[in-house]
Amino acid sequence: MEEYINPLIGGLLIGATATFYLFSTGKVLGISGILAQAIFKKDKMLPIVFLIGLIIGGSFYGNLIPQMTAFPENRNIWLLIASGLLVGYGTRLGSGCTSGHGVCGISRLSPRSIIATIVFISSAMITVYIVKFLPIN
């Protein structure tokens, strides 16, 4: 069970941060939404500041302290492009990603977010299964 202590602590920190953000700003913490605001909204200041913080916090730990699993070798550029396009378009059409639907939405028991999370996790699992049989990577 020891290998799941860090994921649990990380998850508690993610939940505490989303709650702190909700209490202070009144808003739901969803990365895809904040990223879209940073690009397309007139008032970009706060979303950009959030994303800079996210990148600092997310890269700091991984670079200073070794992680249990190694990062993958650089993968096929077309796989990454297809992935980015689908994530970018899909999260806008579906109004959220793992943070907005998966964490914040389920936390407030939103039926839309519960369904969205079940759908995107299932679709991702099926994709991983199919990709195993394709000559990419």
Add this chain to the structure above:
Amino acid sequence: MSLLITLLSGIFFGLGLAYSEMTNPAVVLGFLDITGNWNPSLIFVMGGAITIGLMGYLIRNRMSRPWLALKWAIPTRRDIDAPLIKGSILFGIGWGLSGYCPGPGLTALVNNPYEGIVFIVALIAGSALFQYQSKNTTKLQ
């Protein structure tokens, strides 16, 4: 004040992702690969986050308004419509292809710059395509 709180929220959210190794697409793919060497880490991450989140929403119900804003800006829709399902299917396919969702994709700009830059540029293009389409449909109505 809003600026500082927003910056701190970003930093701690990023630290949470990194501490749980969700910034590493190999760990995420390990969770999504149920027929392989399955890595259930993501369940602990989401379980931990949702436990705190549920308590947060219970406390919020007793708060009259947020600390730094006049009112709450929480989504109120409850209907399950086609865009929600279609969008989530497309997002899931993209997520399953690389193991990156938006947060870990952004942190990859530093952790793994080649992959991060390619993924994020494509993500912005996908988001721009949606923006362009939805502008056009609004004009038609």
